[in-house]
Amino acid sequence: MRALICAQAFPPLLKQAGGVAKDYLALCRALIDGLDWQVTLLSPVSIGESGEADVERWLKTGQLVHVPVWALQASNALGVAVLMDFFSIHNTFRLVWELLHGGHALCFIDDSCMRIAPLMLMRGLGMPSIATTHSDVPSHPVYNQFILLKILWWLHLASAFFATLHASVAHVYAKSLWDRYRIPVDGVWPPVLWSDAFRRPLHDFQESAAAKRACWIEELGFEPKAIFLFAGRWSAEKRIHLLHDAIPDDCGLIIVGDSDADYADEIEATGRRNILPKRGMLGAEDLRIAYAASDLFVSASTCETLGNTVVEAWSAGIPVAIQPVGGHLEFVKDNENSYFVDFDASDEARERLTSIVAGGVKASVEPALSKMGDYFRTLDFPAEVQRRLLEPALSTSASWEALTGWRWMIEKLVRVVLLLACCFIWPVTVVWSRAYFAVSCDPIYRYVEPGTAKEPDASDRSPGRCSASEDDNSRLALLSCV
Numbered sequence: 108m109r110a111l112i113c114a115q116a117f118p119p120l121l122k123q124a125g126g127v128a129k130d131y132l133a134l135c136r137a138l139i140d141g142l143d144w145q146v147t148l149l150s151p152v153s154i155g156e157s158g159e160a161d162v163e164r165w166l167k168t169g170q171l172v173h174v175p176v177w178a179l180q181a182s183n184a185l186g187v188a189v190l191m192d193f194f195s196i197h198n199t200f201r202l203v204w205e206l207l208h209g210g211h212a213l214c215f216i217d218d219s220c221m222r223i224a225p226l227m228l229m230r231g232l233g234m235p236s237i238a239t240t241h242s243d244v245p246s247h248p249v250y251n252q253f254i255l256l257k258i259l260w261w262l263h264l265a266s267a268f269f270a271t272l273h274a275s276v277a278h279v280y281a282k283s284l285w286d287r288y289r290i291p292v293d294g295v296w297p298p299v300l301w302s303d304a305f306r307r308p309l310h311d312f313q314e315s316a317a318a319k320r321a322c323w324i325e326e327l328g329f330e331p332k333a334i335f336l337f338a339g340r341w342s343a344e345k346r347i348h349l350l351h352d353a354i355p356d357d358c359g360l361i362i363v364g365d366s367d368a369d370y371a372d373e374i375e376a377t378g379r380r381n382i383l384p385k386r387g388m389l390g391a392e393d394l395r396i397a398y399a400a401s402d403l404f405v406s407a408s409t410c411e412t413l414g415n416t417v418v419e420a421w422s423a424g425i426p427v428a429i430q431p432v433g434g435h436l437e438f439v440k441d442n443e444n445s446y447f448v449d450f451d452a453s454d455e456a457r458e459r460l461t462s463i464v465a466g467g468v469k470a471s472v473e474p475a476l477s478k479m480g481d482y483f484r485t486l487d488f489p490a491e492v493q494r495r496l497l498e499p500a501l502s503t504s505a506s507w508e509a510l511t512g513w514r515w516m517i518e519k520l521v522r523v524v525l526l527l528a529c530c531f532i533w534p535v536t537v538v539w540s541r542a543y544f545a546v547s548c549d550p551i552y553r554y555v556e557p558g559t560a561k562e563p564d565a566s567d568r569s570p571g572r573c574s575a576s577e578d579d580n581s582r583l584a585l586l587s588c589v
Contacts, residue, residue: 109145110138111211113202115178115191115219117150118157119562126339126415127217127241129301130276133488134215136161139170141489142497146171147209149202151178151191151560158390175558176201181550187367188550189560191219194537197557206234213271213500218242220259221540223266224532230269231525235504237496238270239296243280243433246410247344264290269525272500277413277437294499297491298418298438298483302391305422306484309399312423316399323361323400326383331359333464335428336401338363338394339408339416341371341386346407346430346450348374353407353448353456354381358464360405363389363397388562398423403468405460407450411435421445421480426472428460444475 112134116127138144140161148154154162154173165171176198179190192198202225205211213235216222222238229236244250244260251257267273267290274294275281281292300306324330335354337347341364354360362384365371375384389397398404404420404427413434420427421444429435431447441447446463450456469476510518544552 108212109147109210111147111149111205111209111214113149113191113214113216113219113222113225115151115189116217117148117152117154118159118162119154120152120189120560129415130239130241130296130299131215131217132157132159132162133299133301134492135165135171137489137492139165141487142493145169147174147205147211148172149174149176149205151176151189151555151558153559153561156561173558174201174205177557178555178560179544179552180555180560181552189555192554193219193221193225194533194540195554196537199533203228206232213237213497213504215239216270218263221262221536223262223269224529224536226266226269227525227532228529230271231522231529233504233507233522235271235500236269237272237274237294237500238266239274239276240264240267240280240284240290240292241276241412243283243410243412246433264288267291271503272496274496275412277434279436280412280434283433294495297486297488297495298413299415300418300422300483300486300488301415302395304391304395305419307395308484309424309480312396312399315396319396319400323359323383327359327381329359329380331357331381333358333402333468334400335360335403335405335460336363336397336420336425337361337405338389338397338419339406340364341366341374342368343370344408344410346409349407349450349453349456350405351377351379351382352453353405353450353460355457355461355464356381358460359383361385361397361401363387363394394419395423398425401425403428403460403463405448406430406435408435409433413437417445418483421476422483424477424480426468426476428463438479440475442471444472444479446472 112131114131117131118128120128135146138146148171155166162171166173177192177195179192181188181190206229214229215237216225217239218241226236226238244256272293273291274296275284275292276296278295281295284290284292320334323334335358337350339345341347347362350360358381360382362374362382365386365388375386377384398420402425404416404425406416406429409430409432411434417427417429417435417439426445427439428446428448429439430450439445448456448459507518
């Protein structure tokens with residue numbers, strides 16, 4: 108069988124959407140290597156530069172076919188984001204051709220902006236679709252300040268009603284979507300380990316982790332009682348700066364990751380004695396070693412819909428100390444398998460971390476910590492994707508085809524109405540979106556040729572044609588999520 112995946116986030120694009128990009132890499136691995144499917148990836152990303160051996164192998168064998176499409180690069184003083192441009196003429200024809208002639212059993216679509224129109228088109232053509240909401244946009248502090256973001260977010264939520272299966276990445280986030288918006292969630296992704304490096308036994312990394320830890324201690328210039336680790340995107344919503352005041356003076360904090368935001372420059376410039384920023388997105392092997400070289404993973408983020416780093420840390424055998432909110436609540440149980448810490452109160456957070464270190468970071472969370480690590484390392488991810496996502500979507504699609512009588516007539520009428528709606532929505536959106544991209548002064552948009560989007564660097568950032576504000580720059584990060 109063949110699946111179509113429409114994704115604006117895929118390696119090597121990791122700085123702005125690292126977790127989502129890794130999710131779709133893991134999905135390709137599950138479909139191709141685990142379930143013997145073939146995959147067509149409709150994406151603006153230069154996936155040949157992903158650096159992933161599996162991607163190179165799939166492309167060579169034809170198990171993965173890349174359909175390159177145009178993208179928009181939005182940039183301002185604080186960052187660069189790559190957006191799928193569904194409404195370019197080229198991309199519209201490529202999508203329609205794949206839906207009509209690609210021989211796909213179903214289509215996955217990520218958090219691409221304005222995905223409501225492609226999902227309406229898929230439903231109108233009878234193509235089963237799985238749309239996943241990965242991002243919790245309203246958790247961002249500037250969400251309430253911009254009406255455009257609210258409109259895009261509500262359209263994003265409305266798209267769930269046109270997907271055959273609307274998925275989330277955590278049960279707690281699925282419940283939140285229902286409680287806040289009455290948006291149905293029909294399936295939840297299994298927890299993602301994006302590389303087999305995280306499935307390997309703990310003893311495989313003991314020697315390399317000890318060497319990495321020794322290097323960190325040498326760079327810190329003192330022997331810390333414990334080494335804390337943050338790994339991930341260096342952006343304001345991750346609230347990395349709150350960790351600075353929470354770390355006990357006799358402990359060390361290693362900060363691993365990157366982004367194109369000025370916030371990342373501020374994190375890198377941290378001059379505290381016990382904080383060591385290591386800027387750069389790590390590959391799976393190096394990241395696995397970094398976890399193993401640490402004692403405790405810490406995160407003050409309040410915007411996680413799951414938090415893949417929690418799963419990665421547990422798979423590496425270390426507990427986590429995280430802000431008790433959002434997706435962090437999916438698996439973490441305070442003082443049972445890890446710890447909750449309120450980083451909004453720096454003094455209390457420091458006391459809590461000091462107490463955890465004094466008692467032994469693993470003392471009160473074993474054996475539950477080891478059980479969770481074993482669970483994630485041995486989870487049959489492809490089988491869970493099959494059970495949780497593929498089978499329900501394909502079953503619903505089969506039920507459409509089995510309709511008879513007046514139910515069959517209603518189904519055909521629904522499809523006709525949706526196709527007619529697409530014929531209206533598509534040209535209107537083409538006109539207003541092109542106009543907006545042309546006149547926007549912050550961020551500035553430029554078109555990226557099909558299949559050439561890759562990790563931007565600081566030279567791609569633009570201050571905009573108008574003076575950029577902090578809130579405008581924050582808006583850029585949100586536009587890449589809806």
